[in-house]
Amino acid sequence: LHMGKTMKEDLTVVVNYIKQLYPPEFNVFSTYAELYHNYFASEAQKNAESHLEDKDIYLLLSWAHNIYPKDMRKDHVLAEELGKVELGSLLPSSLSKKLEKKYLDSEEATVKNSLSRCLEKEIQRWKEDKEPEKLNGHFQSELLAIFVIQSIYSGQKRAKDISPAVGEELSHRLWKELPAFLQSYKDAFEDFKERSKKHRYYKPILIANINNCWNFR
Structure with missing residues (x-):
């Protein structure tokens, strides 16, 4: 992020002050932009090929696909000049x-584990x-639905912050996980119905979970 800020500041100086000192055929802005970009690309590739933690992979992808290209184009002067250069x-x-x-x-594994923990907590509440x-x-049992929806939505949002394509792929994966989770929920509920008929609040818990089904529709 610091390097990106430095590049943006330096290129702004090039556009406003240095470019005018050279003939157009020198392509001063293109030269500076390409040198910076090639250096960043080299560093990004070096980092990508090293052992990265999950959070570092997310940060690198976000910076490479989203933050870096978009931030460079927030300034309309830079955006105009960068439009003339193919940086890749x-x-x-x-x-x-x-x-x-x-x-x-x-991310898929993280969300899947999160859903599993949510269900375990719900079973403990029963x-x-x-x-x-x-x-x-x-009677309601809304916490489970809220946690599930939040887990899926948060995962989708993080992925979309990298790129729309990554966000779409994760959404596809997570929505495939949902039926499996709901089946686990159903199995746990059926088990409770059979084994816990003497529970003090047996009927209210049944009603709460039946009402909760509407939250997943």
Whole structure:
């Protein structure tokens, strides 16, 4: 991020002050922009080929695909000049795809584990000697649906911040996970129905979970 800020500041100086000192055929701005870009690309590739933690992969992809190209074009003067230069991507396509797959696999596993933990907490709530909360006079068990939707939405948003294509791919993966989660929820609920008929709040818990099904529609 610091390097990107430095590049932006330096290129602004080139556009406003240095470019005018040379004949147009010298392509001063293009020369500066390409030198900076090539250096960044070299550093990005070096980092990409090293051992990166999941959070570092996310930061690198976000910076290469989103932050770097967009931030450079926030200034309309720079945007106009950069439009005349073909800088390309900071990462080779094959390396970018490799990192994206690592990120997607990791994020999918993270969300899947999060959903599993949410369900475990919900099952533990059923076992507590507490009556489910009421909403508008009806028993509800909304926390599970809220956590599930938030987990999926947060994952989608993070991926979309890298690029629309990565966001779309993760969305596709996560929506495939949802039926499996709902099946686990159903199995756990059926197990509770069969094994916990003597629970003090058996019927309210059943009603709360039946009402909760509407939140997943």
